[in-house]
Amino acid sequence: MKLYSNHPKHFVAVDCAIFGYRNEELCLLLYPRGFEPSQGKWSLMGGFIQKNESSEEAAKRVLNETTGLKNIYLEQIETFTQPNRDPEARVISIGYYALSRMDEYDEKTVREHGAHWWPITELPQMIFDHANMVEKALIKLQQKSGYSIVGKELLPEKFTLMQLRKLYEAIFQREFDPGNFRKKILSLDTLQRLNTKNYSESKKGAFYYKCQNSKSEKILDRIVKI
Amino acid sequence: MKLYSNHPKHFVAVDCAIFGYRNEELCLLLYPRGFEPSQGKWSLMGGFIQKNESSEEAAKRVLNETTGLKNIYLEQIETFTQPNRDPEARVISIGYYALSRMDEYDEKTVREHGAHWWPITELPQMIFDHANMVEKALIKLQQKSGYSIVGKELLPEKFTLMQLRKLYEAIFQREFDPGNFRKKILSLDTLQRLNTKNYSESKKGAFYYKCQNSKSEKILDRIVKI
DNA sequence: ACAAAAGTGTTGCGGCTACACCCATGA
């Protein structure tokens, strides 16, 4: 029964890069570290994996505790194992990224933790190897966005094609031709046009669309050349 | 100093899906499990992460011990954390896949461990969640192959374009048009034609090519539509 | 009238596919 007992055990944590979209910018939710070492630096939200808990369950627990979010979209980035990555003790960390719709997370819970949304174009210094995690997370998010309509996870339920395009411009940090983007997205046949219009961003008014759940799940044709 | 001490520690292992190419087939190196439970099933090569050792170092150590290979190409798949995935004890496993050139591994070392190369089209039953790991590993390998010439890691130093095409057909489990494949690969401008020819597979003789190390490293244009 | 977003149409280029077609040579 003790086949493995001559091997060492390790602390195993999860760290979550939480992406959100506000003010036409892709943002990351970070928490300030209040004690030395690395006081004043910022940190991804993390926590230790408990007994009888998978890493995904741990990530969901951490996300719920800090943002109030449930049923959030979650994807594993990779696992970071440098023995000295945490100066306090050896901790193996499984990285996740999460996508948070701005209309669903709990502002109060977030504030209580002193968290702050940072635009990904101007991130502060982060502890340990968290900057590396964020870089890998962003690449993964771009890959996902290149093959599926990510509006469902980051925009409100109803959104205009311009809002979706601005989101993609924030994710890929480049501009897309409005006409071509519209045609490409609609050709995928996964959005459903609603009968209501948004007049807040143009005089003419733009139709709202929403994702058809059944179709938007699957992997689509390539949307963006990576 | 004991900030983390109220959290549990876990066994952490690495498991390696070792791919090789022989007889025009993509193969996987598996080891028979000689004891209950799961006797008679086959297993990926694995081992536990030691103190002061990163997961990549652990994977390299395991590969060297079982195949004699050094400087092998290695990539992380993902981390498997279901609490009950190993019935013996809770073990968190970081999956890797490795690419082994058939002319470089040590046949004797492999035989000593009772290992066997299985074509990926007819894999045996495997222990735990190893079949799942292999599935994910193959997808990752296809993604890599779609954007870089993977011949460098799986073929001998010198190879013909037909050999490279057969390798791609084995990886993607579909056929490629010989003329188009040749033109696509050569257009990437990362292979160097040698002055020698291979006469063993055709009467006319086909030029050998080799990878130009400097160029084949970077990510190329898409080779195969995934 | 003008600006700004919504939405549609058009054109040209480049890449991919599906072939046809030569060459060389061993059986």
Add this chain to the structure above:
DNA sequence: TCATGGGTGTAGCCGCAACACTTTTGT
């Protein structure tokens, strides 16, 4: 001479990028 792989060329299709153009309406 025939089959087989080596190697080149080409015509058609499709997707994408660039950009023109029309519509709508608030200022």
